[in-house]
Amino acid sequence: MDTCDSNGAHRHGITQLCDAGQRLYASALRSGRIPRSEVEPAPCLMDFALLHPDPDDPDWLRPVPPSAALAQRLHPIEREIQERRRHSLELTESFEPFMDISAQDPPTTHAITVLEGGTRINAAIDVATAECRSEVLTVQPGGVRSEDILSKGLERGTAVVDRGVSIRTLYQHTVRHHHGTFAYAERLAEGVEIRTLEELVQRMLIFDRAVAFIPAQDDLTVALELRHPGLVSYLINVFEQLWQRATPLLEDVSYTPTPAGISGVQRSIAQLLVEGHVDDSIARRLGMNVRTCRAHIAKLNAALGSGSRAQLGYLISQSGILDQKN
Known part of the structure; x- marks a missing residue:
């Protein structure tokens, strides 16, 4: 539970009522009132209007019934819910005429979706990651990754592997000189295979052999989400050819003498x-x-x-x- 800081100021919301606040509020409810001097350790009770002055004796405070306190705080939330419902109805009515028009057209497959901006790209990848049930194929060109990127990748990868999803990842040989990458590989040893090549194509992610993501610009600010079976199948073939040529991360790369x-x-x-x-x-x-x-x-x-x-x-x-x- 959050409590007072060294200056006596509370830094918590009503849903995280401090230990002193809970104890004193319960005491006030049982007794019907509580001395004002006793609530000094928990000024939050007055701030949240859970206590109010006793009209007969200013040295005492009376508790606001929990039902009244709850209703007071639920009212704005319910009002917001009603407002959102009203807005959703307006949106539905607004788009209804267009639904009739689009129903006469061939169904849209969304075979290629253009994603602009890192936020939208990451959101789409997060959805595909959450929906993935069997396999992830990734191509990650470039050099060593920062500890922050590897940490985020470990968190996301662990969540996927824990669901029984297998991951195959292609890096470039340069990551072999980075201890962080080996630590990342060891943490994800179950369900993850990593191989490396000297040179790779652009970044690529494929989920369940059904949806793929590739960059549309060199600065990675625009990406394409591909769901056309033919396009995804082509990219899978590209990945498999690269995979066959690649060397497992924990094996030494061998070169013919030159x-x-x-x-x-x-x-x-x-x-x-x-x-x-x-x-x-x-x-x-x-x-x-x-x-x-x-x-x-x-x-x-x-x-x-x-x-x-x-x-x-x-x-x-x-x-x-x-x-x-x-």
Whole structure:
């Protein structure tokens, strides 16, 4: 129960009446009145109008009957309920003419819904998460997650797994260098599989193979909610192909040896350089920061003996490192 703070001020509502308030109010009800001096530890009784001065003796207070106190507080709530009911009737009457018109049209399937703004996107994902009964597939590109994001993900994931729903998640290899991700995986070991790839497609969530969410803008402020069976099936196939190529998080990633000691990450960067991607784009696609990306490019320059970006692209093509597979 909440009580007074060090300054004697109450900080609770009437539904969380403090211990002193409950005891003194009950005493006043049993006796019919209570000395004013006794209620000093619980000024909330006067603030909430549960006691009022005795007209015959100002040193005493009389209790307001519980039924009267309850009715006094229920009245505005009931009035608000009535107002909301009235408003709902007005809304129904307002849309009724349009219902007649839409009934003549083919039924809408809502195969593609555009969601604008983080609040609406998260609300739609929350609904899909709550309704999910068997399986969640997620693709999460990018680098390591903050502790706050992992904490929220753990809370949401635990609630889903506890219902018997399985989760398969794809991250990028860069998360392997983050202890928080491993701790997250260990906490969700039951019912959750995590694999990683060097490069992933954009973020994607699929629930029960029936509804999918994908971004519609790079800044993730607009998303698409997809319920068309054909579109969802296509995205599931994309996920399954990526899943087969991915490595379980708790297993080591193996790369075929490359010339001049070039790592698998550097080979992926080399491929994107040849395709014409700039540093920012490469870093984003591989889930690393730009500084790390440029450090790998510098090592590629040194390994292949390149003195410029243009020469590096030529030397990559001539080296044969892109002919090998992970």
